[in-house]
Amino acid sequence: MSVDSTTLSEKAATSDDVTEQVFDVARRAKVASRALATAPRGVKDAALHALADALVAQADVIVAANADDVERGRTNGMTAGLLDRLTLTPERVGAIADALRELAALPDPVGEVVRGSTLPNGLRLRQLRVPMGVVGMIYEARPNVTVDAAGLALKSGNAVVLRGGSAAASSNEVIVRVLGEALEEQGLPADLVQSIDRFGRPGGVALMRARGLVDVLVPRGGADLIQTVVRESIVPVIETGVGNCHLFVDASADRDMALQILLNAKLQRVGVCNAVETLLVHREAADFLPVALSALASAGAVVHGDEQTASLAPTGVEVIPATDVDWETEYLAAEIAVKVVDDLDAAIEHIRTWSSGHTEAIVTKDLASSERFVAELDSAVVNVNASTRFTDGGQFGLGAEIGISTQKLHARGPMGLAELTTTKWIVNGDGQVRS
Amino acid sequence: MSVDSTTLSEKAATSDDVTEQVFDVARRAKVASRALATAPRGVKDAALHALADALVAQADVIVAANADDVERGRTNGMTAGLLDRLTLTPERVGAIADALRELAALPDPVGEVVRGSTLPNGLRLRQLRVPMGVVGMIYEARPNVTVDAAGLALKSGNAVVLRGGSAAASSNEVIVRVLGEALEEQGLPADLVQSIDRFGRPGGVALMRARGLVDVLVPRGGADLIQTVVRESIVPVIETGVGNCHLFVDASADRDMALQILLNAKLQRVGVCNAVETLLVHREAADFLPVALSALASAGAVVHGDEQTASLAPTGVEVIPATDVDWETEYLAAEIAVKVVDDLDAAIEHIRTWSSGHTEAIVTKDLASSERFVAELDSAVVNVNASTRFTDGGQFGLGAEIGISTQKLHARGPMGLAELTTTKWIVNGDGQVRS
Incomplete structure (x- = not known):
């Protein structure tokens, strides 16, 4: 089979240093994810409540950082609609925190036995729902997505690596720090929620190349963003959103x-x-x-x-x-x-x-x-x-919505928490060998 | 979000003519797939038996074409192991035909209701298993895979676009012709099973870029082939096979x-x-x-x-x-x-x-x-x-095996026919609107 090696080697040659640093972020996320993968629901739900409490407690700091982003946006001529989506108030921080509490109230998809049987040779098979591991999110200038994505990932037992828009950089930096501190207070690693915004655009490109380190990439935003990720990523992507x-x-x-x-x-x-x-x-x-x-x-x-x-x-x-x-x-x-x-x-x-x-x-x-x-x-x-x-996860009764998939692989239509999981087969025997 | 536009435009610039021809093959496959998507199991199983009969009836022609491939392989210094995998005999053609009959005997994954409920507002929801549409297969010098892939795709209601190794080109050409004629005799379009071998390596590259026309790409072969497809394809891929x-x-x-x-x-x-x-x-x-x-x-x-x-x-x-x-x-x-x-x-x-x-x-x-x-x-x-x-689809009781997925998206571990399907939500109401 032919390899378009020019394309590959060019991909590999861009921003080697940033690539290695982003890969390192992803590796730390993978290690952190193991602590959560086997955590029972109670631990995850308690963490979600702790994150919500921390956001409310630090609302002033978050809103102050957000004011810098809004000011910069205004200077740069951001439209009124985008400015509105970017802006945080204490009330909006409260609503974002409430969304985390609602996530805590949803059933845990992890651990569900999807299929199972006993084979004629006595082997007992179970196919179990397990977390993906590391979820990557690439999104635009909406700081609420930072919290939303972190919550969805944690509830489904995953670590998350976030690449938000530069327009919300100050807000996201503070939010990720607050979430990390709250996780550590719960005895969980701060590496479960990491941002790569400090690496700018090359960081996003590196994230799309972190195959084997990042298990799935979910773009959230406009059609251009989604199409870029779909075309450029070698990490498996869930395509969302465009609805004609x-x-x-x-x-x-x-x-x-x-x-x-x-x-x-x-x-x-x-x-x-x-x-x-x-x-x-x-x-x-x-x-x-x-x-x-x-x-x-x-x-x-x-x-x-x-x-x-x-x-x-x-x-x-x-x-x-x-x-x-x-x-x-x-x-x-x-x-x-x-x-x-x-x-x-x-x-x-x-x-x-x-x-x-x-x-x-x-x-x-x-x-x-x-x-x-x-x-x-x-x-x-x-x-x-x-x-x-x-056509909506909430309307369909799926609880929290990750997005609406318009692709056919893995997920199609409204996606709930289960779509951030995969499965694992467990086989129990007493010495069976294949004849 | 950054676009690595150099890479994209370079991709687009290679082999435009072949790309358009391969895309046209995929478009015809998509049209043909619609005839099969709503066909009941009986039609598909009858077609599989007809394909098996046709292969047996034309075994001499197939074996003669295969002899050309084997002769060329020997001249080119192909190893004994590869030559053996390439070689067809009337007996081997019979075994390949038998595999199609076994596929016919398996349950049809299409039409299964995966989930369903009635919402508080009276909307009736069903999530139904439906075919992917067009499945692409990229594989190496084993002509049995040509038939195997065609059978798996048809049984799951899909059209297939095949890119086999050039070493088996003569065998594959005859096999695809025989299958196409048998499909037409059954009143089904020959475009359900098409080969793009005539376009050589650029054809394989074009297939990996046919996003939106090809719904899923399954590479079958050695680690190099699989890794190339995983890295280069913008069509969603199911990664199979490497087992350490x-x-x-x-x-x-x-x-x-x-x-x-x-x-x-x-x-x-x-x-x-x-x-x-x-x-x-x-x-x-x-x-x-x-x-x-x-x-x-x-x-x-x-x-x-x-x-x-x-x-x-x-x-x-x-x-x-x-x-x-x-x-x-x-x-x-x-x-x-x-x-x-x-x-x-x-x-x-x-x-x-x-x-x-x-x-x-x-x-x-x-x-x-x-x-x-x-x-x-x-x-x-x-x-x-x-x-x-x-770890095997047959051993796990899944029937025919597409391969063993080592990725986490869509399928993991041994894959049966269901993994060549997706789902569709059907919503029945009596005038409900959203408030």
């Missing part, structure tokens, strides 16, 4: 139900991955469009549409001609693409062409249509007569 | 049991990943060593050992001084590294340092030792009082 979700209104759809689901899926919260981005309408349900377009426009939504959609728009509702860019765009805004399709086949074909594989929904009264929609679409979640906004 | 397995004989071990397990694990079959490569002996069980070393030497095994081991060797048994190279080597031969350790902690520390995370075994009568060994070692399979040779 579709709603198909079938010929037989209850029009009122369709309208409620459309408005909820598009507008209840617009900046999220489970919001609908494209509405497809069966041509026999075209009577739905004037009502739907009016409602969207009244709610302030911008509508992009094909010619048929435009021709059905009531007076005063503007429909911007849609292009392929609209079919592929995740607007993350009060904006929607609308298309009239000939039938279910055309709807399925459109979704197969443009979907990111996150969530699709059909509104229909027809059993055969619902069954074909569900069977023939290859997305993480497929809904019948329900809003796409339900 | 350990056997620890505890102070309390039944010496007879330890000897039987040692000889079985090391010598029953030496070229396999679940064979033992290092023996660790508790110093209080050092009396085991003279007997064990004699038995190993009598069976023709080469022994590498530390000083204590050498000092305990009976007259006439040669012990080659062991170095770190021995502790890390997967010999895949009648060769073993032996070390005396102070206690269980030292054994665990040695295994953590050198193991590839495949299989470790302890022989002991002590409950606490067995529990610590099992809990503290982070390998895919950990055995108590049983040979490492049991």
Whole structure:
């Protein structure tokens, strides 16, 4: 088999010094993770409560450090939205601490026996859920993710290596120090939660190359960040997040139900991955469009549409001609693409062409249509007569959400704590050998 | 987040033409896979039987094409072992066909409901097992893998794109043609089983870059091949195979049991990943060593050992001084590294340092030792009082074996057909929206 050795050796040649230091961080995380891997739930939950207490006790110090980040962000022209996500107040620190207490209340995924049997030769097999070991997180300028990621990792028995955005560097430095001190007070190693922010961007690159030291890498943030990690990492990655979700209104759809689901899926919260981005309408349900377009426009939504959609728009509702860019765009805004399709086949074909594989929904009264929609679409979640906004770990009853996986390996759709674990086979015998 | 854009653009610049052609193969595989994704088990099993019949009917043509490969291999100085693996006879073609019939007899993993519940708001959730879509296989000069991979993929509802070694090119070309014709006779698309061997090495590189078109890549072959795919692929990979397995004989071990397990694990079959490569002996069980070393030497095994081991060797048994190279080597031969350790902690520390995370075994009568060994070692399979040779899909009762995963994401240890599937959430409602 061919090796693209140029690429490999170039990868190896960048920032050797930083690479070695980041690898050393990961090695210390691995050693620390062993203390937690066999710790019973009580130890982990007590640690989570201690971390929460420490954050609240040190809220003033954290908020002061955060003020430096916010000031720098403002100077650098950060947008109001990003500044808001970056900003910590004592109340927000309290909410972050509460999230850790909620994690403590969730069941522990570690130790579950997934499968087991006794073989004909008497060997007793158990497949047990165990921690991954070291989880890497690469994320952007939201200091709450620092605590969130640490909590998720610890609850599932893992150590975590954090690479946050430089915009939150001062906040993250203080938070990681506070968490580390609290861990040590609980008799656990501070190395369980480490940041590599001090190494800057080369540190992030090194983390993506720490195969064998870091067991899984979870990027959290915008599409660019996620795609970079997916493409560059040789550490196994769980891809999350991008949701170009579709709603198909079938010929037989209850029009009122369709309208409620459309408005909820598009507008209840617009900046999220489970919001609908494209509405497809069966041509026999075209009577739905004037009502739907009016409602969207009244709610302030911008509508992009094909010619048929435009021709059905009531007076005063503007429909911007849609292009392929609209079919592929995740607007993350009060904006929607609308298309009239000939039938279910055309709807399925459109979704197969443009979907990111996150969530699709059909509104229909027809059993055969619902069954074909569900069977023939290859997305993480497929809904019948329900809003796409339900695609969420909390809504699905999985407890804390790590993210929503749009890949097929290891995890698909909303991910709970179990997705930060792997399994181990344990075989008990009394001297069996293979014949 | 930093993008190593040089690396990315260089990747994109190699062999654009081949890349596009391989991507086109993958796209056709994706389209073909849809026909199979919703096919009931009966259709898939009938196809597997038809493929088996076709291989037997065309055995002469296949063996003739294979003779060209064998002749070329002999001219190129291929070793006897590799030539043997490459060679097909009518009998061997029959055995390969029989393996397809055995696959047909296995349960279908597709359609299993993994989890399900009704939420407080009345939404009905089901998490269903569904095919991956397109499976890529990169392997070496063993034409039986061509059929094996095709059968595993089809049984689990997937299309497959094959990149075999150039040494088996003539055999693979004929086999893929025979399989394609048989599929079409069954009313299934020939594109379900495609080879990209005609594109040579650049084709393999392109396959590793077909993220979004190929859903999972499974390398099968030697350590070099597997490591190349793991490092170079941006398609998610399941890493298989390398087994630096350990056997620890505890102070309390039944010496007879330890000897039987040692000889079985090391010598029953030496070229396999679940064979033992290092023996660790508790110093209080050092009396085991003279007997064990004699038995190993009598069976023709080469022994590498530390000083204590050498000092305990009976007259006439040669012990080659062991170095770190021995502790890390997967010999895949009648060769073993032996070390005396102070206690269980030292054994665990040695295994953590050198193991590839495949299989470790302890022989002991002590409950606490067995529990610590099992809990503290982070390998895919950990055995108590049983040979490492049991780490195998067939032995574990999983049916057909795709390989043995030594990674933690998606699959760990012996993999059955279920590991070539993913899941899909299906949500049924009656108009629910999120509040």
